Amino acid sequence: MKLPGGTIISMRNASSYYDAVIVGGGMVGNAMACALGANKSFQSKSVLLLDAGRSPSLSSFEQGTPFNNRVVATSPTSIDIFKQLGVWEQIKSHRAKKVNRLFVFDSCSTSEIEFERGQNEEVAYIIENDLIVGSLFEKMTEYKNIDVKTSVKVDECSIPNSLEHLAYVKLENGDVIETSLLIGADGVNSKVRHASDLNYTTFNYNQHGLVAIVEIQTASGKNDTAWQRFTTLGPVALLPLSDTVSGLTWSTSPEEAQRLKQLPSDQFVDELNSALFSQDDQNQFVNQAIFALNRLNPFRPETFGRKAEGTIPPHVINVQDKSRASFPLGFGNAHSYITTRCALIGDAAHRMHPLAGQGVNLGWSDAQILNKVLGDAAREGADIGSITYLSEFDSAAQKHNLPVMVSVDLLNRLYRTDAPAIVAARSFGLNAFNSLGPVKNYLINYLSAHR
């Protein structure tokens, strides 16, 4: 600020204003910023993204460099969002592994289910988290209406009761930033959510998710199926990253996770193969019944001469050094994702079990819905922090997310037991479902259709 006489006053610690402030520069916060940057109705607005870390460098994702252990199964719907945001080519030019098929099976019975879409249509792409974060970051810096501050920590958030006042964030360096809308994309322990006082339901699964990068060997030399086996401690999933490397997500008890993390590599590989192949928990009565039912089912293509090909997961041969990490698993959902001058997206609003790989996909859907609603608000001259508009985001996002979250929660509970009655029920259910082509296709399209 320039005063008469030419004195320059430092703007430091002064309060500044942005129309919207996004707290959190992760996969969802960055996607939100890119969406608003491209939003035609938002070109005259100012948006600030606050990131506690630094943006990952894209050069660490060149072919041949080791894979990062945090990966995400990106649904076709999310790929469409990436295309709209203009980051898909960038991501693909580094590495994104196309998965054509998802195969789910049970450690307690021979029941199984496989998901495939039409030829050349992917079920998902497996992509490293930081590659997505970095690509989105690079994109958002192209937009004039988006400002970014990296390596800043938010000290305090304040959200007003009515539109009469602004929301603000106070940074650790004392800077205060006022805004019409505070967007919380700051993860499970969201500071924005705490400041909002929104009701939040949460519980822990008493499970930890162990991730690692593993080398695998397949009979065909191809690795384009994602595998998931339900065991009584939790599901084990192998997500392809290349023809010889997969990302592991192994949900198990906290003690087991701790033990597995510290095992020598070769022992870890043995235990992992055993979790994928062991027949110890198989229930013979259920299996005989399934066998009989399959023979009777005229709709099942394999009824006469079952195809063994493609029903056996790859063998794990090695685990990448220092790639093992674990974190607690839990469920959480804010009863409302919004209040005056505040919206929550991604893990800040909801958290779920990783077994279906849906968590961050829901976050991107949040960002897409919120972006549309904010565009409407801007175009109609409204205050973008107004609940009249934000509530539209809340109801659309809750309606989209809750069925997925509840189903995944139920699945996790259903498969954590070897009680014969439940094993039988889930096995017959899954098996029947797998043989009902039209019903299955409907579900696949619901989950992955290009919307």
Next chain:
Amino acid sequence: MLNTLNGLKYIRLTKIRCPQKRCQSNAVSASSIDSDEVEKFGKLSSEWADELGSFHALHSLNRIRVPWIVENVNKIKRTNPPRLVDVGSGGGLLSIPLAKCGFDVTGIDATQRAVEAANRSLEAKPLNLSGVSERLRFQHTSVEEFCQRAENKSGYDAVVGSEIVEHVADLNRFVNSLAELARPGAPLFITTINRTMMSKLTAIWLAENVMKIVPAGVHNWEKFVTPEELSAVLFDSGCSVVATQGIMYHPVGNHWTWINSTQCNYAILAVKN
């Protein structure tokens, strides 16, 4: 079932309409204004910014009336930025979005405290930084007095009277004054409530006597205006009605939709000849 729905709609409407109407004040000279309303709603002036308070349905009504006004004004030849007058602007609930959409807006209202609240909102940072405050002003006056000023006669590219005509004491004078403000070819946007048996049942009997959502006597059903009457008065004032369309409030979800029936709430678009 339909009756029930309409009833709900009316109840909500009734609740919101009153505040909007605080148009007339003793301080302002003789006019079409009903002075009792002013005091009633002066008390609500602090609530204008509260989206969940007394005005929540007016906040949500913006979702259809703002695009309606913006799209229709953009169709015609106009100055840049287009000059618009919002008669009965209250706390600026409609004037501010219109100014943010690019109009130069003058809001007039007869309730001093509402105008004060509106002026306070002009100091808000978002409006100042974006320059919206510079093309937006509020005045405490009556429309009759306002339209007598030389600079205002035929001085506006668009005239808005939203949720106001059903509260004025003299409909002819009021509409005449609105027409005075519009330059030839300029659109007039009016939203109000019809005078039907449905509205008597719901807005008056149900809302005031049964559910006691509003104090008895706050609404005068006889003063509600039918689309035919409003069209006739507009015609007499030198305007042609271009379109009449019903609007409906959905209390569950607090939103509005355009409907064909004008039994309850409706909107009229007219053009000054």
